[in-house]
Amino acid sequence: MQRSVVNSYELRNDFPIFKKKINGKELVYLDNASTTQKPYSVINSITDFYSNYNSNIHRAVYQLAEEATTLYEQSREKIANFINVRPEEIVYTRNTTESINLIAHSWARTNLKKDDGVAITELEHHSNIVPWQILSQEIGTRLEYVGIDENGFLDLEYLIELISSKKVKLVSLSHMSNVLGTIVPIERIIKIAHENDIPVLVDGAQSVPHMPVDVKNMDCDFLVFSAHKMLGPTGVGVLYAKKEILEKMRPFMGGGDMIKEVFKFHTNYNEVPYKFEAGTPNIADVVGFGAAIDYLEKIGMENIRKHEIDLTEYALESILSINHLTVYGPRDPNYRGGVISFNIADIHPHDLATIMNDHGIAIRSGHHCAQVLMQRLDVPATSRASFYIYNTKEEIDKFVNAIKEAGRIFKI
């Protein structure tokens, strides 16, 4: 088999979970759009933190606390470097969802008013829909949906019309669909939005882990993503915003660490990004995220993207040859990420996932937190396979054989 730019066979040894057997079979993990597996270096960095550096950050002056603070801030620098921004523009949250909610609570409530439009798309995850619905209910903003065509591409014409007619005051959209894999022309959209003085929030939960993302090039106003979808621990998310935007935003939560001085009836807030990090944060997992970024940078994001294009092309070719199988989203791997949603005949995705599990294969089935998209596709659910650095063509062969096996069981 042709060697890919990423040596998945060798990489797999870095991930302890692949020693586990499922139903006596090797684990074939194809649910990476949901969460990814963790290498030893990430797991060990967390153990190392609790074993050798555990203390609270930003306060105490003893050596241990200084070391912990340094590690915590080093991760911020690594993240900033990774997406090419300044460390003070990185705010730690719990996950992508919390990052979007932070923007909806803080930025939107001061910058948007009744009847202002917020543009989102039919591709969005619930985390980029529900916060805006809540905002609409509370302050009367309007939600504008940008549709997709039958190949899963955005109706750019309509988006541009929304922007240039000033019907919307914020564009908030996913860089890569977690269901269809569609990669949207984000730089073009941001350029047009900025020509009309409209800020853009980019949901990078699916793109940042899988391709080079350079915020300086992209020029988005907000970028949000999660550590756990890029080899890091759960419980750490990132909100990037331009420093001048962060400085004008009011705090999201009040408490320790986000303050400069507290008086009986008023408080002077801390500088950014600390203004948005109230309370003791998830220190150990932030350190673990730093180790995940080190791991990804060693491989190189360009190589990861190439590897996934390679796998996606191979997988699409194989499964499209199966009878009665429908694939949703773009066909050309250059316009999509390594996420393949499909249905086969009348086999419900849950039944397919149960059959896959017999073979040690983990795929996702259901609505993928994208019910608006399911309604658009007019399906109750889809099956979804999503790839990462440790997946191999051999695994895709197993996956394709298991689909055929499901066809046999269901007598198709």
Place this chain on the structure above:
Amino acid sequence: MSDDIYREIILDHYRNPRNKGKLENADVTVHDSNPLCGDEIDIHLKVDGGIIRDVKFEGKGCAISQASASMLTELVMGKDLNVVKDLKKEDILENIGLTNLGPARIKCALLSLKVLKVGMVKYYSENDPKSAEQIKNESSLY
């Protein structure tokens, strides 16, 4: 393993569901869904003299949830409500011949029973609150 789950009879009820559709003049209609996977079931009941005279279901979802609903309608058709209200989850799993389901899939199998029990609570709460309360208390299905 899957061959034991997706037996001929499950596939038959999935593809050729019995008693599927709406029921005109139903005494009770109940809807529920499993938010985890989006399985949906509606059950319509026609009750007369304490007997289920007619039952129909509508729904969409996996083979297990839909076959289980279809088989449940056959099980309760013409039955005395006193018998139906005592149905336990074990009875359902036995009825569909799936006693080895994992915790995620067992919810698919039991969705229709849950809907039926809610329907009975609704029916009884109008004329027999005591029985309604009893079904509620005993219906910890999951």
